[in-house]
Amino acid sequence: MIPLSLPLLFVFTSAFAPSKAADLSDSDGLTQAESTGDARGEAPPEIVGPRLPQVLGGVAPSYPPTALVEGLDGMVLLEVGVTAAGGVAGSRIIESSDPRFEVPAMDAMLGFQFSPAIDAEGQITTALIQYRMIFRAEAAIPVCAEGSIRDAEAGITLSSVLVTAIGPADEQLYATTDIDGSFRFVGLAEGLWRLEISGGSLYEPKNLDINVVSGSVQVVEATLERAASRGENANLTILVEDEASADEVTERVIRSDEIEFLPGTSGDVVKAVQNLPGVARAPSGIGQLIIRGTPPEDSEFGLDGAPIPLVFHFSGLTTVLSTESIDEVAYLAGSYGVRYGRALGGYVDLRLSPDLPDENRSVVSVDVYQAQIFHERKLGERTALSISGRRSYIDSVLTPLLSKGDLTIQAPRYYDGQVRLQHETRRGDSVDALFFMSDDRFRFLGKDADGQDETLAALATNFQKLRLRWLVGLGGDWALENLLLMGPEAQTFEFARGSEAYEKRLTLGVREELRLEVDEDRRLGTRLGVDLLCGRDSYLYDVAFYTEREEGEAWFCAPAPYAELTARLGPVTITPGVRGDMLLLPESTLFAADPRLGMRWVLGESTTLKVGTGLYSQFPTFRELNADAGGNPDLVAERAWQSSVGLERQLGSSMRAELTGFYNDLDRLVVGREDRFSFFTGPPIRRDFDTDPYDNAGTGRTYGVELLLRYTDELTVAQLAATYSRSERTGRDGLTELFEYDQPLILNLLASRELPRSWRIGARARYGSGNPYTPVINRIYNLDDRSWLPVYDSGEYERLPAFFSLDVRVDKGFSFRRWELTTYLDVQNATFYKNVEIMSYSADYGEETPIAGLPVVPSFGLKGEW
């Protein structure tokens, strides 16, 4: 806020248009008025009416940066309500030469001060006037200092922070940070200025000195330390939640800085998704997400909306991307918008920050399983480079322990790496190039007749991807996203006696999206885009004893245009949209149209109703369509009509509750050819195989209720996630069965608290219903090949024992002059509970043998950061 005594350098013209001030309009000139009345209602004796308000002082509006760069002049005609005290009651836009000038003009008008209007009787009155603001680029006050203020620990931006600029002549100017934590000072005299940043009751104040030089802008990026005396800063925490709040109806966003210390996640931001409602537990060691009763292959993982082949290394221990690179993870359980598609289930979107890092940073961490490094550095003001890499070494420890005699079991080993180059243009556009790769392997080795190592069985997955992304601000808050993601991916399987299998894909993904976000001042927004995925699929299955040789290869292309409108009608925001998906193959062309609708209704200060419904389509795989190899080219897309209703309520200042009900109706599911070899997608089929040709004859439904209670304050994070659901499938034969990972009840309770002297403790308790399985009740001996054929109790099922795990974590931080060290001990299943992962049988099915997961998974780690 610039003091009114500062001379105004903008040129204002006045265009008075008397309207409601009827007395004034009826006056034919100024007349002398005598009045000795109450000073509140009467003008001072020296003032005679009628008289329109006069400008006494005002705030110079900020010049829109893009307009300033273009050298564009501007004009805004405002209708202004002036109070009896001469202040501004409000204003509205009558006309403008460019919409970019409107918000700055209205913002500036709020700081204007007028002399009050005087009516014909000499009484002070309110008035409605028109005021024209003219912006001249050549006369614009240059920005002298600008910047942003953040929480030093959490890194979040801080709004409403008072910044006082004290000049060389002790003049004082004031500014407060905006919602995005930014502030700006204009028209400062040259010389040394001191910026005093007030911390309020929550932060330590900070002073910074800047040297203002004509023609240059001093950029200030300040961080505030939290005050030693802890007070109630729940509001800050809530603000964090708001910043991470979602656009989608059921989108939950997890920030990387929120989960670093959560027990059971080893600091992996994507694993934190497993603590949320709607996520069922996958068997130990299998890095999969089971979302709202759908198999892992029905959910998608993306990197800023571009599909990536997998998100976990197949040990399930860690994500394929460095957590240091990930800014936040969006978990969309269902009923999401048209930006995402090609999935019947949920979507997990890993998001990298488009912003340049504030400073150079390096992180090295080692634990029992792996070591990783991360380094990011600024290359000038607008460019940054980051590099990260990880390599597991648990195989070095486990391999000697597991191996016996001639059999060597090479425990899972994995590595991944990323290189990212970011650049911010002068216009503020964000450009970045990212290369990332991942490689996992697991092998059994024996000895051949010559005593040489021979692969008995091996599994491997790997991918290499290049991503280019360019975010363009088009002005007027329009934004254009250009994204390209390409590279190969493969999973391979080797078996003794020359058997092998692989699935390989080479992809090129492109996204072009134009969007206009809805905000406090804009009621209409839109999103228009094309999500294109093209490439080549190839597969080979040549595994003795399991299947006949099968192979195929084809180019494909899947364009998906989409459009979405967002309308804010008072407390209600409605988002209808439609997405059209196509799949083009040499022998098949498939099309699916997915209409979707989302709604948010703010019922009160702390309650929001969220509703979402729509169609979600997923195409069959190339193998299922390949007519040359037992496929069915007449298959159509599988469909899920998803619906959800949720209520979100803030309970006090620290707690938030969400209750969501969902119902998903599935149809046109592809069934058949269950006798074919396939890579792992689920537990063994416990009934007669459906060996008929592929057909869209399957249906299903999933439904349930999810509850999320979250408590956060400065020291403590606590969360309860509960899901009660049911998931069914009906096959070609009309028989309805439970989904193979149906877990009716899932509970996750976690808490983490910061203690004095940089200690932190946390615990997580998990409970989940056991997966259903159909027991073997008898068997038939095939004497020709000496194999046993199980006989299942058709129509009946049992459940594996319920899952329970208590995970605990202890952290201790050390701060040194130039670096920080964090040590932690994270123990999963600290009570050594024996959790049955799968029911196995002896070769003759005479004995049922439960196979349990690892009894305990300890991890001790060190993390150094500077």
Add this chain to the structure above:
Amino acid sequence: MNPRIMSITLLTTLAAVGCTDGPSDDTLVNELRVLAIQAEPPEAAPGQDVELTVTITDPADTGAEVLLWHCTDLGTGCLEDGTPHTWTQDLEGDSVGVTATVPDALAAFASDEPVRATLVWALACEPGLCPQIDDPDGWDLSSPTEWLADLPMLGVSLAFNAMAISTRDDGLQNPVIERVGDTPIEADPGELVALDFTVQLDIAATVDTLAFGYGTAGGFGTTEYAIGDDGEVTLEWYAPEDSGAATLYVVVNDGAGGVGVWVDQATVR
């Protein structure tokens, strides 16, 4: 084996099971079980008589009732229906035998190329467990899985193999397995005993020509042994830790329907 469990097996089971020295548990037969069904000849023509011999283990010596039948089901039930094709017997010793006649109805698809569409089934039950023994005609013998689900697993054994039907004169003959030497099989507890056999095959040995060893105590080193081109094979039997008697069985499958069976007693000192 379910192909979908391939990855599960690798990731969860094999790491736990691994490969160990010592007997394979799958070769220990400690319950009532049909071990082999031998048709003599294994390839026959419509109207021809075939001797069916079923080898059954009964380690607990509880006795067993056996239902034997053959069925050629081309999708409409057994073609043998209406002709004698079921037999019931009580187990005596370790085998039961019947004489069956290949139905003339099978002449419809018989040619000089052997067709293995006729399944020979054997159901062995502890006395009183299986109502099918008393009333074979009252059950759908072409779909045994439907009524097998109602029978207990312990004390019941159902097995099948396929015999070949053809009209050629020089049909397949069963392999003949003989042990090299005739010294009694004796071993110390836990001792590894190598048993040498010669196998006379009617056809050239292929990868599917295998010998399977079973024992009522102890066990063999692996579930299957390949028979060399010279017709020789050595099986390794691990004597149990407890002294006593054991019955050893070796079954040879030539991969074309021919079956050879060897049975003998072993003593653990």
